[in-house]
Amino acid sequence: MAKASSPGFRLDHWLQNLVLRALIGALLVLPYRWRVPLCGWVFARLIAPLAGYSRRIRDNLALIFPDMPEAEIRHMLRAVPNNVGRTVIEMYSGDEFIARAKAAPLHGPGLAALEEARAAGRPVVLVTGHFGNYDASRAALIARGFPVGGLYRPMTNAYFNAHYVAAIRHIGEPLFARGRQGMAAMIRFLRQGGMLGIVQDQHMKYAPVLRFFGQPAKTALSAAELALKYDALLVPSYAIRQPDGLSFDILVDAPIPHSTAEVMTQALNDHLETHVRQNLDQWFWIHKRWK
Structure with a gap:
């Protein structure tokens, strides 16, 4: 870890990484079949609203599908970050993910x-x-x-x-x-x-x-x-x-x-x-x- 006095130190980046690394580490303790859907849920319910992803999804959909029903938009607000979360933890799952892909x-x-x-x-x-x-x-x-x-x-x-x-x-x-x-x-x-x-x-x-x-x-x-x-x-x-x-x-x-x-x-x-x-x-x- 870079020291606070070093030119490259970014406290915000260090804290972001600390939180994400702790989340990934905790999830990797769980069996694969629980870990992947749980990470999807965390991204959809917690990370997406806090990170502004929900607003961006809504804005993109409004541009491309201006007539999309609100019910379908709400589904997308959950399903899209759920897939993102699953993808993230799968990449960190090493041999278990490789076996699924194989x-x-x-x-x-x-x-x-x-x-x-x-x-x-x-x-x-x-x-x-x-x-x-x-x-x-x-x-x-x-x-x-x-x-x-x-x-x-x-x-x-x-x-x-x-x-x-x-x-x-x-x-x-x-x-x-x-x-x-x-x-x-x-x-x-x-x-x-x-x-x-x-x-x-x-x-x-x-x-x-x-x-x-x-x-x-x-x-x-x-x-x-x-x-x-x-x-x-x-x-x-x-x-x-x-x-x-x-x-x-x-x-x-x-x-x-x-x-x-x-x-x-x-x-x-x-x-x-x-x-x-x-x-x-x-x-x-x-x-x-x-x-």
């Missing part, structure tokens, strides 16, 4: 393309969203022998980031942090025929404006640009939470045809939107996606 059905028209790419040593860019549990597909593919690495954005809270990265590293390596050093290692990995997992559905300040749910949404072109530059397949994949709240159905869809980065990225947005509409409460409506 047991999940893995299917879709892109699976054969992945197998062909692995045999040929061709790189793949796997793209998902903050939907279901976005790390379950990575865990499932690694468990089946696919060389999947992950690109991640370090947390603003450095204290939380340290154990967060350790948790997602346990799910599978290699991991690459956004930034110059991480990008250099990531490119080497791709050139060697690796498969890179990217979560690409957040607002990016300097990205071009595309469309998502019919609204202008700044969207990074990086996944498509990597696919074009390194002749990699661009493959959407999602791990959709099942009604029991603990298991997943993992879809590996057909590769997006190469064209231009903008056209390919819009196709990814459209693809994600289609699946979110089928499981509306599993997308992270807590994000500031539209600005």
